Amino acid sequence: WRSTKMAAGRAKLSPGFVQTSFLLVFSAILVRIAAYKPVIFIHGIFDKANTFNNFSDRIKTAHPGTNVTIIDEYTELFSLYPMWEQVSGFQKAMEPIMQEAKDGVHIICYSQGGLICRGVLESMDNHTVDTFISLSSPLMGQYGDTDYLKYVFPHYLKENLYKVAYTSYGQDISVSNYWNDPHHQDLYVKYSAFLAVINNQTSNHAKSQEYKKNFLKLKNLVLIGGPDDGVITPWQSSHFGFYNGNETVVEMKEQDVYQRDYFGLKTLDGRGALTTYVVPGVQHLAWHRNQTVFDNCIEKWLT
Numbered sequence: 001w002r003s004t005k006m007a008a009g010r011a012k013l014s015p016g017f018v019q020t021s022f023l024l025v026f027s028a029i030l031v032r033i034a035a036y037k038p039v040i041f042i043h044g045i046f047d048k049a050n051t052f053n054n055f056s057d058r059i060k061t062a063h064p065g066t067n068v069t070i071i072d073e074y075t076e077l078f079s080l081y082p083m084w085e086q087v088s089g090f091q092k093a094m095e096p097i098m099q100e101a102k103d104g105v106h107i108i109c110y111s112q113g114g115l116i117c118r119g120v121l122e123s124m125d126n127h128t129v130d131t132f133i134s135l136s137s138p139l140m141g142q143y144g145d146t147d148y149l150k151y152v153f154p155h156y157l158k159e160n161l162y163k164v165a166y167t168s169y170g171q172d173i174s175v176s177n178y179w180n181d182p183h184h185q186d187l188y189v190k191y192s193a194f195l196a197v198i199n200n201q202t203s204n205h206a207k208s209q210e211y212k213k214n215f216l217k218l219k220n221l222v223l224i225g226g227p228d229d230g231v232i233t234p235w236q237s238s239h240f241g242f243y244n245g246n247e248t249v250v251e252m253k254e255q256d257v258y259q260r261d262y263f264g265l266k267t268l269d270g271r272g273a274l275t276t277y278v279v280p281g282v283q284h285l286a287w288h289r290n291q292t293v294f295d296n297c298i299e300k301w302l303t
Helices: 002-010 015-034 049-062 076-080 083-100 112-123 147-152 185-191 208-215 235-239 265-270 284-289 291-301
Strands: 039-042 068-070 105-110 129-135 220-225 274-278
Touching: 039 049, 039 083, 039 112, 049 068, 049 284, 049 291, 083 105, 083 112, 105 112, 112 129, 112 208, 129 291, 220 235, 220 291, 265 274
Parallel strands: 039 068, 039 105, 105 129, 129 220, 220 274
Antiparallel strands: none
């Protein structure tokens, strides 16, 4: 027993064994890091890009080595530019990132940014987006007297905003591009230069099938919103629900755009690619700061 113990005490690991073991462990770490797809973050209305630096840090902490890009375009008052102009600008900034990411990218799009991302996805034939995470975005439009509305249109309430929103000059303002008045749907369909187009609700949309095909390239669509948001009105718009003519909320699966699969929403849902999260207790400006939202609704998708 004594000789065995002494022999064990004298035993040494060879340099080759140590080096090989180190290389194996290091390689495993690199493989894991390389497995994370790049993440692109699109801000909301009136935001600065650096407002979301902490959110970027949160992603990198959870998934070390992730390349996170917060697109610094159309910030603050420039976020009021027409939506299609913004879509074009954001697309140009996003395209090089997509081209370098052979396995695809994930996009997280907050508030108005969610609609920007829908425009990019539908109009971009060569996008490589794997997962689109919409973070409290008015995906089916906006209809409510919020502080944002009062700032942009101080002399209008939701009941009469259609008088300016559904005009050629009104459509030069981003908010008007997704203003969805349930009492004036004929004017909405006729004049909406953005939302009605990406929803494929207009009869003269020459690229409707192309837009639908591009949207269906998504592998995952993740919709996050909640009843205490305070800005998105109705809050169910973040899940493709919206008001009917009586201002009663019609949920996503009862909407025409879903049932008739205008742009691919029903198809995505049918193949298990659509996930919704209802998170109470989160106000609009707090979504990207909320650790629980990140842990429970976002982190798992960023692989």
